[in-house]
Amino acid sequence: MIRAFSLSSFPLEALHYYNAMMFQGQCSPDNHTFSFVLKACEKAKAGEKCGEAHGSIIRNGYVNDVIVCTNLVRSYAGNGLIQMGKKVFDEMCQRDLVSWNAMISCYSQAGLHDEALKVYNLMRSSNVGLDEFTVVSLLSSCADVGALNFGVEISKIVDDNGFMNNVFVGNALIDMYTKCGNLDEARWVFERMRRRDVSTWNSMIVGLGVHGFGDEAVAYFRQMFTVGLRPNSVTFLGLLCGCSHQGLVEEGVEYFRTMRSKYYVEPNIKHYGCMVDLFGRAGKLEKAMEIIKSSPSADDPILWRTLLGACKIHKSVEIGEVAMRNLEHLNALSAGDCVLLARIYAEAQDKHGVSKMRKLIKSQGIKTTPGWSWIEVEGNVRRFVVADSSHTDSEETNKKLKEILHGASLVGYVEEESREEWSGNPGCYHSEKLAIAFGMARTPHGATLRVVKNLRVCRDCHSFTKFVSKAFNREIIVRDRVRFHHFKDGICSCKDYW
DNA sequence: GTAGGGTTAG
Numbered sequence: 001m002i003r004a005f006s007l008s009s010f011p012l013e014a015l016h017y018y019n020a021m022m023f024q025g026q027c028s029p030d031n032h033t034f035s036f037v038l039k040a041c042e043k044a045k046a047g048e049k050c051g052e053a054h055g056s057i058i059r060n061g062y063v064n065d066v067i068v069c070t071n072l073v074r075s076y077a078g079n080g081l082i083q084m085g086k087k088v089f090d091e092m093c094q095r096d097l098v099s100w101n102a103m104i105s106c107y108s109q110a111g112l113h114d115e116a117l118k119v120y121n122l123m124r125s126s127n128v129g130l131d132e133f134t135v136v137s138l139l140s141s142c143a144d145v146g147a148l149n150f151g152v153e154i155s156k157i158v159d160d161n162g163f164m165n166n167v168f169v170g171n172a173l174i175d176m177y178t179k180c181g182n183l184d185e186a187r188w189v190f191e192r193m194r195r196r197d198v199s200t201w202n203s204m205i206v207g208l209g210v211h212g213f214g215d216e217a218v219a220y221f222r223q224m225f226t227v228g229l230r231p232n233s234v235t236f237l238g239l240l241c242g243c244s245h246q247g248l249v250e251e252g253v254e255y256f257r258t259m260r261s262k263y264y265v266e267p268n269i270k271h272y273g274c275m276v277d278l279f280g281r282a283g284k285l286e287k288a289m290e291i292i293k294s295s296p297s298a299d300d301p302i303l304w305r306t307l308l309g310a311c312k313i314h315k316s317v318e319i320g321e322v323a324m325r326n327l328e329h330l331n332a333l334s335a336g337d338c339v340l341l342a343r344i345y346a347e348a349q350d351k352h353g354v355s356k357m358r359k360l361i362k363s364q365g366i367k368t369t370p371g372w373s374w375i376e377v378e379g380n381v382r383r384f385v386v387a388d389s390s391h392t393d394s395e396e397t398n399k400k401l402k403e404i405l406h407g408a409s410l411v412g413y414v415e416e417e418s419r420e421e422w423s424g425n426p427g428c429y430h431s432e433k434l435a436i437a438f439g440m441a442r443t444p445h446g447a448t449l450r451v452v453k454n455l456r457v458c459r460d461c462h463s464f465t466k467f468v469s470k471a472f473n474r475e476i477i478v479r480d481r482v483r484f485h486h487f488k489d490g491i492c493s494c495k496d497y498w
Numbered sequence: 499g500t501a502g503g504g505t506t507a508g
């Protein structure tokens with residue numbers, strides 16, 4: 001009974017049976033019981049119960065059981081208690097391949113990529129080997145942080161070990177290459193794959209979409225039918241995202257309409273998010289607002305936040321204020337929202353509005369998300385925040401930045417003043433400028449730079465990067481929070497539409 | 499007779 005329910009969509013029911021069994025006390029749990037109970041805890045998000053089961057595992061003498069303990073690691077981690085999972089992992093008297101893989105994937109899924117890498121390094125010196133599961137988790141981490149060099153290292157491991165026939169591995173490779181900005185390599189992996197499933201196609205479609213190649217995403221979409229595969233909700237997310245970034249409004253509207261009627265895929269909140277973005281980005285702000293109102297969740301702050309972002313692009317104070325009021329009303333105001341509206345006010349020369357937003361941030365104690373950028377240079381991932389002087393070599397970075405600013409200005413770059421006005425600090429450079437400067441200082445002439453950042457690129461940095469690519473003859477690939485920008489010869493692949 | 503790990507998502 002516990003097993004059946006732990007595998008069902010009512011995992012809590014499994015815990016009820018476990019409780020009843022323990023309460024009755026006529027039979028004691030064994031190693032299998034715990035494996036299923038832990039699975040149920042993970043699925044049901046029952047962290048306390050997981051700790052309770054841990055106690056019973058100790059009392060019943062199963063602390064030396066590899067499988068039970070591996071389950072325990074996952075169950076803790078799946079409940080957000082990853083430190084507890086790590087403790088169990090460290091104290092296990094023996095760890096096999098599956099245990100190591102579980103620990104790595106837990107860190108990877110929690111976004112703790114440095115930790116995942118550390119575990120992997122320890123794993124290599126422990127003689128358990130590695131398999132397809134190991135590389136999939138590692139590739140997923142590379143994709144998340146945009147660590148192309150490490151990703152390439154792993155793809156060598158894939159080739160050396162003959163893991164390429166595994167469909168998960170191929171999919172993870174495609175995802176890694178697209179998220180690290182190397183679309184050609186992603187296409188090449190796709191071509192080489194012997195078997196492809198829906199996720200394979202989705203990884204390509206999503207990857208092309210975030211790069212702004214909506215038309216190519218559509219081509220893959222059409223082609224997947226010829227091999228008898230049906231699109232799912234992720235497929236449409238990729239498509240809509242691609243249409244949105246390329247400004248293919250009519251195509252996007254058509255896919256949104258037919259996804260339900262023709263392909264029987266019910267749009268969810270994320271699809272509505274894409275549509276708000278599609279209309280908003282294209283300047284159809286009223287249409288975007290209609291989508292929010294017609295969506296099954298008009299009370300979702302992300303939809304209003306997307307609209308607010310569109311108001312920034314198209315300088316609409318009026319609708320921006322509507323979006324803001326809705327966010328306030330939903331009690332979901334973040335500092336980023338206030339900053340956005342403040343910038344809209346600033347562009348409309350509304351000083352009163354700007355100061356109103358500043359006060360709001362202070363009075364509400366809203367935390368700002370610090371913007372950061374990272375770049376992989378000489379085998380290390382370096383992270384920069386705005387006006388970063390925390391590194392021992394920041395002198396070098398600043399010097400290089402001055403040089404680059406000068407070089408960019410010679411080919412036409414004009415630094416924007418509003419940025420300084422807003423930050424109140426003339427020497428306050430955005431993190432991507434620092435990352436680019438650091439990359440220029442530490443890589444040979446002509447080498448491609450790849451920068452990943454957690455927020456959107458600002459207009460000034462976008463213009464700066466265009467001129468740098470021209471002045472110094474460098475290809476610069478920037479992955480921002482939602483899409484890629486390929487800068488080359490003074491032009492960006494987004495065609496200034498972002 | 500029953501047990502552990504992996505990819506894509508506004």
